[in-house]
Every structure is written in structure tokens, then in C-alpha cells.
Amino acid sequence: MLTELLLETPTKVSHGGAPHLLPTRLAIDELRARADVYRLLSGVFVEEPSAAFLDALRRPESLGQLAEAGLRFDGDFIEASIDVLVEQLAIEYTTLFANSGGFPPVESVRLFGRFKQEPNFETMQTYRRLGFVLHPGRFEVFADQIGVELMFVAELLDRSAAALASGDAADAKRLEKEIKRFWVQHLGRWVRGYAQLIERSAEHSYFREMARFLRGFAAEEIEAMELRVEDADQARLVVPKAEVKVEFNPDEPVCNGCVSETIERQGGAQTLHDLR
Amino acid sequence: MEMPKVTRRTFLKVSAGSGAAVAAAPRLLHAMEADLGGKDFGPVTMAERKAIPINCHVCNIQDGAIAYVENDRVVKLEGNPEHVSTRGRLCAKGNAGMWYSYDPDRIMFPMKRVGARGEGKWKRITWDEALTELARKLDAALKEDPNTIMLKYGRQRTGGVIDRFMHTLGTATLLNHTSVCESSKKVGMEPTWGPDIETPDFANAKYVLNFGSNILEAAYFHNPLSQRITEGRVDNHMKIVTFDVRLSNTAGFSDEWIPVHPGTDGAVALAMGHVILRENLQDSEFINTWTNVTVDELKAHYKQYTPEWAEKISGVPAASIERIAIEFASTKPATLFTYRGPAKHLYGSYNEKACMMLPIMTGNIETRGGYCLPRGMGWPQPQPQPPKPAHGSYLADHPDYPLAAHKVSHLVPFWIADGKQKINVYISYQDNPVYTNPGAMAVWGKLFKDEKLIPYYVSMSPFMGEETALADLILPDCPYLERWEPESMPNSLWPWVGIRQPVHKSLGESRENRIMMRDIIWKLDPDGKRGMKKFWNFKDGEDYMRHHFDNIPGLKEAGGLDFMKKHGVWPIYGKLDPKSGKVVDKTGREIKAEYGLFKKELSAADMAGTTVDGHGTIMKNGAAIGVRRNGRNYVGFPTGNRVINVRIDQWAEYGFNPMPTFKRIPWHETMKEDELIMTTFKLNVHKQSRTAAVKWLAEIAHSNPMWINQATANKIGVKTGDLVRVESKVGYLVTKAYVTEGIHPKTVAIPTGFGHWEYGRLATLKLKEKKAEYSHGQDDADLNNVWWDDKGVHPNNIIPAVADPIGGSQGWYDTVVKVTKAGPTDKYGDTQGDWEKHYAAYKETLRYAYTGDLHRKMHPEMASWAGPASVKHKTGGGH
Numbered sequence A: 001m002l003t004e005l006l007l008e009t010p011t012k013v014s015h016g017g018a019p020h021l022l023p024t025r026l027a028i029d030e031l032r033a034r035a036d037v038y039r040l041l042s043g044v045f046v047e048e049p050s051a052a053f054l055d056a057l058r059r060p061e062s063l064g065q066l067a068e069a070g071l072r073f074d075g076d077f078i079e080a081s082i083d084v085l086v087e088q089l090a091i092e093y094t095t096l097f098a099n100s101g102g103f104p105p106v107e108s109v110r111l112f113g114r115f116k117q118e119p120n121f122e123t124m125q126t127y128r129r130l131g132f133v134l135h136p137g138r139f140e141v142f143a144d145q146i147g148v149e150l151m152f153v154a155e156l157l158d159r160s161a162a163a164l165a166s167g168d169a170a171d172a173k174r175l176e177k178e179i180k181r182f183w184v185q186h187l188g189r190w191v192r193g194y195a196q197l198i199e200r201s202a203e204h205s206y207f208r209e210m211a212r213f214l215r216g217f218a219a220e221e222i223e224a225m226e227l228r229v230e231d232a233d234q235a236r237l238v239v240p241k242a243e244v245k246v247e248f249n250p251d252e253p254v255c256n257g258c259v260s261e262t263i264e265r266q267g268g269a270q271t272l273h274d275l276r
Numbered sequence B: 001m002e003m004p005k006v007t008r009r010t011f012l013k014v015s016a017g018s019g020a021a022v023a024a025a026p027r028l029l030h031a032m033e034a035d036l037g038g039k040d041f042g043p044v045t046m047a048e049r050k051a052i053p054i055n056c057h058v059c060n061i062q063d064g065a066i067a068y069v070e071n072d073r074v075v076k077l078e079g080n081p082e083h084v085s086t087r088g089r090l091c092a093k094g095n096a097g098m099w100y101s102y103d104p105d106r107i108m109f110p111m112k113r114v115g116a117r118g119e120g121k122w123k124r125i126t127w128d129e130a131l132t133e134l135a136r137k138l139d140a141a142l143k144e145d146p147n148t149i150m151l152k153y154g155r156q157r158t159g160g161v162i163d164r165f166m167h168t169l170g171t172a173t174l175l176n177h178t179s180v181c182e183s184s185k186k187v188g189m190e191p192t193w194g195p196d197i198e199t200p201d202f203a204n205a206k207y208v209l210n211f212g213s214n215i216l217e218a219a220y221f222h223n224p225l226s227q228r229i230t231e232g233r234v235d236n237h238m239k240i241v242t243f244d245v246r247l248s249n250t251a252g253f254s255d256e257w258i259p260v261h262p263g264t265d266g267a268v269a270l271a272m273g274h275v276i277l278r279e280n281l282q283d284s285e286f287i288n289t290w291t292n293v294t295v296d297e298l299k300a301h302y303k304q305y306t307p308e309w310a311e312k313i314s315g316v317p318a319a320s321i322e323r324i325a326i327e328f329a330s331t332k333p334a335t336l337f338t339y340r341g342p343a344k345h346l347y348g349s350y351n352e353k354a355c356m357m358l359p360i361m362t363g364n365i366e367t368r369g370g371y372c373l374p375r376g377m378g379w380p381q382p383q384p385q386p387p388k389p390a391h392g393s394y395l396a397d398h399p400d401y402p403l404a405a406h407k408v409s410h411l412v413p414f415w416i417a418d419g420k421q422k423i424n425v426y427i428s429y430q431d432n433p434v435y436t437n438p439g440a441m442a443v444w445g446k447l448f449k450d451e452k453l454i455p456y457y458v459s460m461s462p463f464m465g466e467e468t469a470l471a472d473l474i475l476p477d478c479p480y481l482e483r484w485e486p487e488s489m490p491n492s493l494w495p496w497v498g499i500r501q502p503v504h505k506s507l508g509e510s511r512e513n514r515i516m517m518r519d520i521i522w523k524l525d526p527d528g529k530r531g532m533k534k535f536w537n538f539k540d541g542e543d544y545m546r547h548h549f550d551n552i553p554g555l556k557e558a559g560g561l562d563f564m565k566k567h568g569v570w571p572i573y574g575k576l577d578p579k580s581g582k583v584v585d586k587t588g589r590e591i592k593a594e595y596g597l598f599k600k601e602l603s604a605a606d607m608a609g610t611t612v613d614g615h616g617t618i619m620k621n622g623a624a625i626g627v628r629r630n631g632r633n634y635v636g637f638p639t640g641n642r643v644i645n646v647r648i649d650q651w652a653e654y655g656f657n658p659m660p661t662f663k664r665i666p667w668h669e670t671m672k673e674d675e676l677i678m679t680t681f682k683l684n685v686h687k688q689s690r691t692a693a694v695k696w697l698a699e700i701a702h703s704n705p706m707w708i709n710q711a712t713a714n715k716i717g718v719k720t721g722d723l724v725r726v727e728s729k730v731g732y733l734v735t736k737a738y739v740t741e742g743i744h745p746k747t748v749a750i751p752t753g754f755g756h757w758e759y760g761r762l763a764t765l766k767l768k769e770k771k772a773e774y775s776h777g778q779d780d781a782d783l784n785n786v787w788w789d790d791k792g793v794h795p796n797n798i799i800p801a802v803a804d805p806i807g808g809s810q811g812w813y814d815t816v817v818k819v820t821k822a823g824p825t826d827k828y829g830d831t832q833g834d835w836e837k838h839y840a841a842y843k844e845t846l847r848y849a850y851t852g853d854l855h856r857k858m859h860p861e862m863a864s865w866a867g868p869a870s871v872k873h874k875t876g877g878g879h
């Protein structure tokens, strides 16, 4: 399994042996379900998908669930033989994520335009602080690679679920804060825009749909965690001006020094409400 | 009290009169890098950054540098204050070197081609898969003939690894890039005095003749020599005269810029020699003692080269030639420097030789302020070493160019196309001939795309250059900040060895060259049974360096590799004085260089077992080790006979003029009124092909309009910014004009390093048009602002191959073009070269080789030469 290859937990999380304090099955299940989605998306982006990974994804129950989530794969994913699919996706992965001229799924590149900038160092520090060591999978990965960042959150969610299960609500709370902090400092700053970019650039429906899934999931997570974090990846869509809904007249001068002429010509002052 | 009245005139006067006081006034503001002496602090954290001494390798000047590392990444590069040549200062390119490591387009994993060649479809594969595939191809090639494995390198500073690799495989098909660089300069110099370059002592000279070298911006050794020439100009009030077709910044900095017709510097130099000898201003004692000709022979030979003759050819007034010659010969000390200007022509070797004769005949050799031998250091190789290949390679030692000791690699595509040598596996290392060579895509692109001629092509590169884009397999090499390499470069008067050491772990799965070559050999010979593995018996790059640095006498005692890792360079001659910027001894005085190297006397031990021939050559074990003059035994010059060979007998053997001479380029003589000569040049912030993706540099210079003289532009009705169509006999291009007085009216010049069609997003600006979707670097002020959309136009498609029949150099500055105002269908950036036409040009240049039909015609003075069949030694050249 990819997670085991990439993120190793050398220190076991201590649950302090506290009595189980109302661990709602629901909360635990949700944490675990979220962790699974993170892990799935991590598996999509961390390296070229293996035959086993794709086989598992193409099982009817998985496809059904993904369809329910709104993912619409084309025949290139559903119908291709597994060997062809593995090869095609390896090539597409290289084009999108590993080749010159592509879009490295790396926070440093997306936000600083270069590999190995501050996000790389910061994420590595964070992993270390929380007791994780980064190992290569089939290939070396950067600490701020999207797959690793997602996998990290998956690990924290699992720990959080384990904490709740063992009745350590304080630890679960602390982990929740870590996850939120990580979203605000890292994932939240780039994955939505980046996912949109991949959605538009991918030629294969597998990456297109998975990128769409990532974008939707990220938006959902941000909302659910009640975070306010702006996506700084410039790949986000630029909303056409015509579609922007405003509470005020965007063309209205902000100082009062020179408005009178226009307003007077229009026959007097108008309320902001009328201008909507 | 009345205020003094200060006008511009008065303060100029005050400035002129108070120079001494100004010099003595306290200077409280010093350059920070010099003052801090190799330290740096984070502006936010104020914590001292980790300082790792390295050797710069953005270009090949090899300055000593320090990489400052914060949070495991290089945040700043600076000159190493302990480095005697660099003295704590880097050029703009050197400051920007970390962009290579962190380039978003860097290739960090092996990749295998999956589409058609050049289609751009790749699959990432593991190292094991890559090595297995390559080993299979090499194995098959080895079975057929080791020489079918070819490696061509561009910039290689591995300290011997590439030769080790090729020798281990038993192939002699090892090619370099030197013929598109400076080979005719080297071949003009080597048989004359030994080394391939000079070290001008600019700091102490009183007079400098600069032929076609842009020291302040680009030439060898740009950064160290810029410092010295500025010192000489400012502190020593020396005069500089620059001969160049273009008003470069060095020409502008000079006292005089003499625009010269391209390719005629040699004629000017010979005429100056004529004046010096006619006026008896030569150093007779030096000539008679240290050269293989007498003053009388020289005078008789130079009689033909009158200033009037040179004026007709070069356009330089005879009176200027007379005056400058006399000034040069009567000012001591004086020096001379050349770079590509004289050498990159059909007969570049003759031009170089003619230029270097001036310091020779005036005795300015190895004097303070004069024209000095280069100083360098070597290092021992790890043992055992593989033997040299059993058989020579046609491509590497072409029989038509026996004197071209640095090969004629730019003609290789034509030779392969002609079936002269079969290639099974072609490996390139830091070499992008598809961009850098004459014919560019039209020639090398065609070669690499042809799977019959090149069945398997491997590129060792961290970047998707124009050549790598055509490969079958890419092995991700490391940029210079992640490599171990020994270094030495004669870039000042003090010899040194330096080290390049990784500043951090290489990114992704990049492997430095010596490691990937080791891994290839280990794959081929896993158990050592094939006898290859024993030559690659080292753990890692550091282990390899230990073999070099722990075995250099002197350095070994100082700590060997450990000393190098700490200081980056050895020896450390003194301390950098932050006020003067000079290296000083303990008493605060500037350290002095050693001069007169050829006058060192041999010891009694050296002399044991020697014989001395009739010319005074001291022989030991079959080799010349010195020369006896006036009863003393000197070490002399590193030539075969230990003196300066003004007459190169070996050249005569091949029907070339052994004495200083000049040959006009025949097709320049027959140029029509509306024809011009196209030259190229480098800007100060770029190197040949690998800096266009460096943002800090690209922002400063990203496009390359063609320089054209005002009068010439007027004739064709062109203004600055207008589109022009430039046509040569092999193709055409469309670019913008930059109209200026700063260029010879018969010349146009296009800077190189621009107009990439590969090399990443910043070099190609391919993703620029989709900015909203694809741009990146929101948090980076530099990348968030790629405001330009002009990437320039690359000229090489329209430059035909020319080969100096002696030195093998490409005649970069020999191209005749017609420039017209662009037509309605011409678009900026259009460029087209034609293989057939390039091939015809190659055939034409072969006619000038010593075996060609035009050779004799070009050398009527060698009428007594008995022709190619008379040649006894089929190979030679160099030293």
C-alpha cells in the first residue's frame, strides 16, 4: 500500500489510556471515511497508478461510489485493458507531472515557481514534528508534493479516529487543529486552483475526473472545517467580469470628489441597492 | 561667511586636483560581501546561514563561490573571498546559479521516449529500468565494435570521468564541443608556445591590445579579468585599444575602438609587426634567445605586411596601424588579449598566431604587466585506470584535419550522413548541438531524428534542451550545485585547485555524472568478470574526490579533501582586503605573482642523465625538458623544443605557411555591394545556451535584435524595431533591427542565447499565452511578473559550417548575408535552414582542408610543397 511506503510512523501515538468519552461511532466513521478519500486522492497523484490500484478502482462498487460523487469517467478508463490503461496513465502522468513543461504537483512550484522552496521545508518540519518520516515510493517525492500532503492529512485523520475511539478527545481536538493548520498553511493555498488546472489539461478522463474530485473535495473540506483560506494558485478560474455579482457599483469612483457630475446627469443620487 | 560657488566646472577641477586626498579619505562603506568575508545572515531570522564553498559553473570561467544555505536550500550565491582569482565577486550569472537546481522544468527522473522522436511523449521509468535498457544497447554495440558507441560532451568538468568511462568501454569515439568554441585560438597558440591560452597581466600593464575579445562581458576569463582590467585602467592608467567589429562594452571602456572588417585582425596584427620591426622596436635579445627564428629572418618575413596592405583588407587606416604599433612597442609593460574575434574564421589559427607575435617580438612574455603563460594545477586520478582504446575513431581524429588537436566536431553530422563511421549508441553530456552548432535544427536536428543514422540516443541532462527533446532515453544529470568535481582554471596569475561540492542532496532522482557512469558500468559488469568494474571502484562522489585531493603534495599535508570542503580552494594566498578588493599578505601588501616561469633553472638532479642537442634542447628519456641558453639550463616553454616556435615546421609539412601569415576569406573578397557579414556575440548576462530559463537573467535580457549600422540601415530603409529578413546561402530568418553607430557598416551582429524552442517555459515562453491558466509562482515576486513576450530569434539555422583547415574551428563570423526589410508574409521569428544547402556548404569547406583542391590555391607561397601524399605524420597538432 502506498501509504506504508511513503509515510512511516516510527512513534506510536499515545492515547493516554483515557476512558472512552462519548466517542460517537458517527464521528469516528466520518474521520475514517475522510481519511480514505484523502488516501485515494493521494494514490492518484503521488505516482503513476499501479495495476492493482486501478483494478481496485474499476470494481463495480468503487465505480458506483465514484459515480455517485459525480465522477464521469470515459471509455478510456472504463473499457481499456488493464495493461493498456497502466501504460497510458504512466505516459499521461509523466506529461502532466514529471516532464519538463508540465505542472509539477508540488506546492513550492505552484506558489514559488521553483522546486524545494519554503513549503518543502515547512511540510518536512511538520511531518517530523508529528513523528512522520518520508520514504520514497516507486520514485522519490518532495515533501510538498500533493500526494504526500494529502497522505499526511489521511494519517492525522486516522490518528484522530483512533484517539476518539480510545476516548482521548483532547488528542483528537489537537489533531483536528493540526489538520486545519495544515490546510490553511498548505493544501488550502493551492489545491483547488491546481486541481482546476489539471482538470482542464488532462487528456485522459482518469486524471480529469480525479482532479475534479479533488477540487470538489477540497472545497467541501474547507467549508466543513469552516476555514477561510484563499487559493493562491493562479490556475484558478478567472470569473468573467459579467458574471461577478456585486453589492455595489464596481465602476463607481471611491472618493466623492468627482461623482457629482455623473450622478447629477442621471438625475440625482441612487442607492446601492438599485445598482445591483 | 560666503558659500563657495560650486559649478560643474569647479567640481571637476576639484576632483582632478584632489585625487590623492580622495584616495586617502576614510572609506566607511565597503562592499558587504568583502567585509563579511564569507558570512551571510537571514534578513528575517538574523541567523547565520550555512556557507558552503563551491566552484561556480554557470559558465566556464570557474570562479570560486560560496553557496549560502538556509532551510536546506540555496538562498544566495557569492564570491569566495579566499579565492585568489575571484576575490569574493561573482558576475550576474554566478549570482543566479541556484535557478538551475530549482527550475520547475528540471528533469529529475529517467525518462523513456514513447512517441516518435521529438514528439514530446515520455514515460518516467526507474533507474533500474533505464540502466538495463541502456546496458542492453551498449552490449550489442560492444559486440559489433566499441567505436560505434559515441559520446559528445559540451561543458564537461568531471576531472577525467568521461575519459575513464569511454576507455572502460574501449571506444575512441569521444567528441567535444571545442570546434564551435575556441579551437583555432588553441591551435594557433599551442605549437607556438605550448599552452592554449594566455594570461594577460592587465592589472600591471601600461598598454593593452585587445583583438576581438569582450572581457568585460563574456570572454575567457570574464569575471577575474574584468576585475584586473578595471584595476589596470583606473589604478595604473593603462591604455586599451580594442579591435572589434562591434562596440562591445569592452570596446566602449577602451581608449580607442577600432572597427575592423570581420576576419582581418590578423592582417592588422601583421602590419603592426611590420612597423615594429621596421622601426627596430623589437626585443632582439628575446627573439634571438627564446624563439626558433632570428630577428633578421623575422624582419625579412614581415616586410610584405605593410600598413597600406592591411588597410586595404581591414579598413583600419594605415596611420592608425603605424601609431598604435609604435605606442604598443614603446610602452612597457604591454600585453595583448584575443578571444573569438580573430579565431572564429576559416583561417583563424593564422589570425591568432599573427596576434600573439606582437607580445613575442616585443619581449612582453612572462613579464610583470605582460603576456604570461597560464597557471594551472592538476590532480592524480584514482587507480587503476583503464587503458586507451585500441583503435582510433574517424569522427574523433579526422584524417583531413590532422592539425586540429581539438577535433572538428561540428562536421560530425555530415560525416555520419556520409557513412564514414557507424554509430549504434550516441550519448550526449551537457551538449546541445541542435541549438549551439552551425545549422542547428537543420543539421543536428535532422541527424538526431534519423533513426537509421542514430539508432539509439541517450541524453544525460537535467533540462529538456533542444537535443534532449530528440533523445530516446534521458538520464537526469545534476546541475552544478549538486555535483562533486575537482577544478582548476588559469584565470589569474596564481595557480589553484578548487572543488565543487553538493550543497544538498540532489533533487528527485538526479544522479551526478560520475555516479550514473559508474552505475552503467556496474550494470554491464556486475561481477567484475568483464574487467570493467575495477575502474569504478568508489562508493560515491566524495570518495572519488578523496582520491584526487588527498594525494596532491602540499594540499595533502594541509588536510586534503577536508581542507577543500571547508575552504573550496587551495592554496589560500592571503586575505581579501575589503578596502582595496585585493588579496594581501600579513603585512597588508598585495601578494605578488611569480613571473618569468620559462627562466626557471633546472636543478642538478633534473640535469642528471640529459643530453643537449645543437639547438640547446635538453633531452631526457626521449623528451625535451629544458633549453640551454648562455651556458644556463632553463626549463623554457612547454613545446617540443622548449622555445617559442615562430616557425611551425609541422604546419609546413601539410602545405600550410609555417610563418606568421594572413589569408583573406575568399568569399569575403567577392562580396556584392548589398551583402554583409553576419556575426554573433554574447551578452554579459547569458552564456551560450543554458541561461535563457534563469528568470533573473532572462528578465534583464530576453530578446536579441540584430545590430546594424545606421548608414547600412538607411540604405535599406530600416529603423530600430523594424522587421528585417536576413538571408544566407543556407537559409533565412526574420528578426528585429537595432540601428546603431556601434557596428562596422559591413557587418550585422545577432546575440546568441535566445530564441529557444525547447529548454523550459521561461526560455520558450510557450506557456505565456495561457497565463491565466498555467502561470505559477504567485508567492514569488520574480515569477509572478514575467512581463515580456519576446524570446528572441536564434541565428544558427542560417549559419553554414566552415572549418579552419588548421585549427578546425567553425567560422562563426564568416557568413555572408543579404538583409532586406521584411516582406508582408514575413513573421517575426521565422527561421529556416536547409539540410541540402548546409551539406553543400560542408563540401565546400572540405576543399580548404590540406587534402582539398583549394588548399594549394590559397597557399601560393608554399609552391614547393609536394602535396598530401608527401605527408609522413598523419596525425599531430597540439602539444
Ligand code: SF4
Residues within 6 Å of the ligand: B056, B057, B058, B059, B060, B061, B062, B063, B089, B090, B091, B092, B093, B094, B095, B222, B223
Ligand atoms: S564569470 Fe560569472 S558565471 Fe562564469 S564562473 Fe564566474 S561568476 Fe560564474
